[in-house]
Amino acid sequence: MIVSKNLCFTYTKPEETSESISFEKYSAALTDININIKQGEFIAILGRNGSGKSTLARQLNALLTPTEGTLWVKGLDTADSDNTWRVRQSLGMVFQNPDNQLIASIVEDDVAFGPENLGIPTEEIRRRVDDTLRTVGMREYALDAPQFLSGGQKQRIAIAGVLAMKPDCIVLDEPTAMLDPSGRREVLETVKALNRGSGITIILITHYMEEAATASRVLVMDGGKLVMDGTPKEIFRRADEMKALGLDVPPVTALANRLIEMGVPVSDSILTVEDFLNDGFIQTLMAGA
């Protein structure tokens, strides 16, 4: 689905400042990124602020193109401008800030905008709009004006807008940063369901380790390089390295790692509260209680 070979990127025109690109990003570049993402994977990308996560995301749908090396999305070279629209049709993006993504004055018009542009028949658009609004839990707001919604609700509308285009892959750049726990859960359940049910490839950039723990694979970036690549269990076991990279592990994983250091023999692959409660040693402790 997505393959890159020695992908490098440098922001070369810092004078051309637009409001949406801040200065710090000019210092972030990508160096020798080699990735291979298959259709149907659920990837979480972790890394501190300025590590290059968002720059990589923008490469994926050809908002930016490599200055060296090559990136293919569904076999299409993103550097070839003839491919740009096909790349963007198969790979939808949801950005951090929903206020920059909503354009219509009524929620359902906003969701319909993408499919309308693709030339989809009206009845099908109607169905997609209803379905996707229900999926993100915003069906009852279909006729509301986006400006009266809260930040979290707006973000769910933005996600519905991308879902309505039925892309092969959705890249979400910290989509839950401003959502409350139930909103986060809904969004995460939504993308997980799309991944499992429809086989849509999900690439989720996040600071929430609990979200990354549910992915099938985790990529960790630092200083524009890809520094770790593995299953959540493999990655979060390396708590010390993660800490050195300025990253967390899920709180229960931190607890398990701490207990192991103290000589308490719990498993070293605990990622959730359920994992912890089902751990062999903890079960013994409960039985003794």
Next chain:
Amino acid sequence: MTNITPFIETRALTHIYNEGASFEKTALDNINLKIEYGECVGIIGHTGSGKSTLIQHLNALLKPTSGQVLVDGLDINADKKALKKIRERIGLVFQYPEHQLFDLTVYKDVSFGPLNMGISKEETDVRVRESLRQVGLSEEFYEKSPFELSGGQKRRAAIAGVLAMRPELLILDEPTAGLDRRGRDEILNHIKALRDEKNRQTIILVTHSMEDIARVTSRLMVMSHGKIVCDGVSAEVFDRKAELLESIGLAVPQIAELARRLREKGVGIPEGVMTSGPAAEALFKLANEKGLI
């Protein structure tokens, strides 16, 4: 204490957006709260529960549809001329405050507030230095452009801009949103440090992050549909009101949830455990007592 006028008080505070229109929405519904000097209060609530609307009333950015907001017993909306003074006393740091940085250097940006209040250049200099120190930005940052800083540094510079006005109440709306671990740790540690032995800055922290609440606040208010549905000691709220929190779409910190579920299974973790350090100590002690290690 009941005889003393509270620092901040709301009486039957109600706010309705677009009143009379077909899409009117009651954002605050009869809120009665009291906050004393020196408290550090967390406010949590789901998206759209009224948190941001509430805090914007506390420095009169929004006016009540009905009810009152009192600071030291005085209705802040009674006298228009007093509003400027109120906004100096109640400092509000918005979500993503770094978007409001505007000046050429960090030093100038932080100076803007106090100079605008009519504070002398000399006094402003003292305040700028102190507030930048409080957020951990050393002199090497003074002449930098705010736009050269990292995300976490920018946010701290923006917080310093409000601190330099020496507000009696500091309100922070989602101060850690979108930051990585390091940025979050820095912000939270600096917020905690504002409450040292001799200076107990009064703080309201609005957040979605239960982990932030667990680390910083002592008192917690929970909002839902424009009402305060729970108000108590943070640790007790997490231990005893977990079901209420879950029923309104919130969650307790992961470790607090784990501790509660372990207690339900008869494992004696003490109440009030919300972070991995104390939880590890408690489990180690239990395993030791039972001769399992």
